[in-house]
Amino acid sequence: MINGAHAIPYSKDAEADRRFLRDVLGFPYVDSAVAG
Helix, strand or coil: CCCCCCCCCCCCCHHHHHHHHHHHCCCCCCCCCCCC
C-alpha cells in the first residue's frame, strides 16, 4: 500500500492546482514551499 509520495510539479497557476488536488482529488494536505 502506498501512503505517501513526493513530487515536484511546475505550474502556471499553482493556487488553482492546489484547489484541484484538495477539492477534487481529496488530498488532505498539499505543501508548497518557495525556495529563495
